[in-house]
Amino acid sequence: MSKVENLASIIDRFGPHLHDEPIGGWSAERKIDKMVPTHCPYCGMQCGMNLLVEKNHVVGVEPRYDFPVNEGRLCPKGVTAYLQTHHPDRLEYPLIKRNGNFERASWDEALDLIVAKFKGLQEKYGKDSIAVYSGSSLTTEKTYLVGKFARLGLQTRYIDYNGRLCMASAAGGNNKAFGIDRAANPWSDIPHAEVLIIAGANCAETFPILNGFLWKQRDNGGVWIVIDPRETPTARQGDLHLQLKPGTDVAVANGILNVLINENLIDQAFIDSRTNDWEAAKAAALNYPPEVASEISGVPAEKIIQAARLYGRAKTGMIMHARGIEHHSNGTENVLSYINIALATGKIGSEGRGYGTITGQGNGQGGREHGQKADQLPGYRSMLNPEHRRYIAEVWGIDESELPQPGVSAVELFNKMREGEIKGLLSICSNMMVSLPDTNQVRKSLEGLEFNVCIDFFLSESARYADVVLPGTTWSEDEGTTTSGEGRVIKINKAIDPPGEARQDWRILQEIAVRMGRGKYFQFESPRAIFDELRVASKGGKADYFGITYEKIDKQDGVFWPCPTEESTGTPRLFEERFAHDDGKAKFHAIEYKGAAEKPDEEYPLIFTSGRIVHQYLSGNQTRRIGFLVQQCPEPFVEMHPETAMKYKINDGERVKIVSRRGEGIFPALVVKTIRPDTIFVPYHWGEELAANQITNAALDPTSKIPEFKACAARLEKIHTRELPILGEVRKGTSQNEVQRGK
């Protein structure tokens, strides 16, 4: 049983504490031993940066002007990323929970306990009683190893990862339409597009460095059409803002396609020669004249017409989208409805004509390619395809029958824990108590486990529920590759050794596998050795890495996959001549509007949506410990329109309760005209009683199994408190707890 007891003492010991200066304090007198070129550990931009190293400590950051993607630019998370390496909250030795307290343990003690428990559970309940839950902030080498570890090391079918909460709808849509899942164009194509459609992507806050490309496009005379329920900084800077109701993306996209058809702004030659199934998609779109689309989405019909004309009449254009359209129970259909627009106008497959999802996690692209997904094997191979199974079994040196069958998606995995089918969990690089929808149910899942192991370098909200916690490493203490949002494989370089007894994550997994008696499959001595096996495992697959080497990455500033041969320099732009379906053609899909799984009603009259802010990264396990970032935004808030605030008699700054069918939370109100009156918004980076996910709905998209983070029904309640938001007290220093309500 793994309930959290003694929370106060856990927070006191493991944080989050705020840390805000390099080790030894700020100093102009440093003797820098070396400057290590590497990349940022955070989002899918994977910006280049140089780490300044003094005596095996990372003590600062210097812009890496020569890396072509960001040319030195960094967001505030990137600038302060190095502060996590010598953070006082770092886990430096294994922990075993006894009587509700985490006690220091030796590696042998911790590993022996894990192996004994896992073996015991598997003997009693079967191999599949243990699940592995991973993440995409790991290097591709590690994500490959996690997949192999689950299937061969633990011999369980149950593995999935947090990319399920991120890119799964984009992947689903891309595979259906194009037969492959990767951004179609390099970011350097953006400045060549006359018009950009940016749907459900607050690039300014979530991909700050992408804005460099966006503004180059603007400087070239380009236009942005932004589709978002909130006037985000990106929407404010754009030329045309379609402020739709959350969950109505299909109506807007079909409305645009309708206008394109009726005003003959489509490219019939492209449709005829390079696509299938146009007639069905056309017929569906004809049901959505702008007035109908407007009625559903709340976007004025004129704006839908304007958007269609701007995009349709331009010679070049790109469509980009992110979680805003993907985090829905019909996320895959949302994606497909936008792909229809790109295909109908032939704006894909050449410079300035393109399409792409903006991948969120640092290795969101690489992490979804090589087998840590429930139904997937390396190289984008499928667990259901006998040929694919045979190939990977051969690479791994096993009989095909030894490969488990596909497991289930992230949310379903945690449902199975609650239902008792899964008894044990090994999680790595994930903070489910913040990131999964419906926090209260996730807590039950974790509390019900018989044995729970967590590998992380900070004690996250989720790790508090673990029985054993193993200290892993930050990105600066290991090497390996990641694949950025544009499909560019880049190299993370090691700057320092891990602190204390912390070990690189791949060593930890390998050690468990060895002790499980599966050592012959896990003989890797370095990330390079793992990468070399991955190259072979991905060979011939859609995400073919065979021709990529660490040296080639260094030489070319990254390599775009597919890169099938040693001579190949990679493939920056996809679909120039053919799509990845067998016949080389792309597929249209007829999409009908369904809307969110839970729509507002009398009891819950508002649409609740969640998202991100620029100063925090994902579940905040890394960034909620950096003083500078927390100072900018110490707690989540609820954005609401003045009309809504007036209706409930809520003042700016007043704490209010948000209630949904699943849970409730209290947040200070930010009364702003930049959101729709029928919608409220809370950023999601915090855990427990500050979690936006207490409110959200775990309804899943049938294809991608992505949960509906972006739309559910909720109501506001006035709670008559005079407690104001935490105003910017100076919270410098190393030993203050994360600012929490009531503390």
Add this chain to the structure above:
Amino acid sequence: MNETMFIDPQRCIGCRSCVAACRECSTHKGYSMIFVDYIDRSETTATMPTICMHCEEPTCALVCPADAIKQNEDGVVMSALKPRCLDCRNCVNACPFGVPKYNSAMHLQMKCDMCYDRTSEGLMPMCASVCPTGALAFGTYEQIVPLRRTKPVNAHVFGNQSVKTKVYMMLPTDAEEVSIDGCGVFEGQIALDGAPVREESWIDTQVEESDKSNEF
């Protein structure tokens, strides 16, 4: 040094990366000398960075009784010289842009010096290096201006005072000068519970308060 800074507020996304990066300049000792403010968060997400404008005739230097603030041959207005600074804060009060701050821990006025330790060695200032959008850009007039669709303006009018600056604001093409007269009124507040009426959104205040980590 032919390079200078160009501030383009329409590009600012409010990420405060410049604020974080300013601290990394080794001579700044962890203090940031940049401010990023919401214009009025209740109305818009618009934000704007403030750095030293490096006036041709710097008001801060003119009012300094100890002659502690020097302008170098490149026109960069430096932080106060430590041996001379009298802790009088005349400069803090006089600067029309609100740039210099007084660091009571160090008994010293500190302000943006265009990262002189970096720029004098041919490196870009930290803020302009990291700025994701080019809202803060460093380069020569000839490098930056042709790339932009905005107009560089370096004439500022504050009531009776006119100031010409080394740093340019990038403005709409019909602008001649930056003219400051009065400020807007915050409307997001409903008079309720007899609570005192605040003049701006709490989040505006929060951001300003966090800047006071440099106000000492």
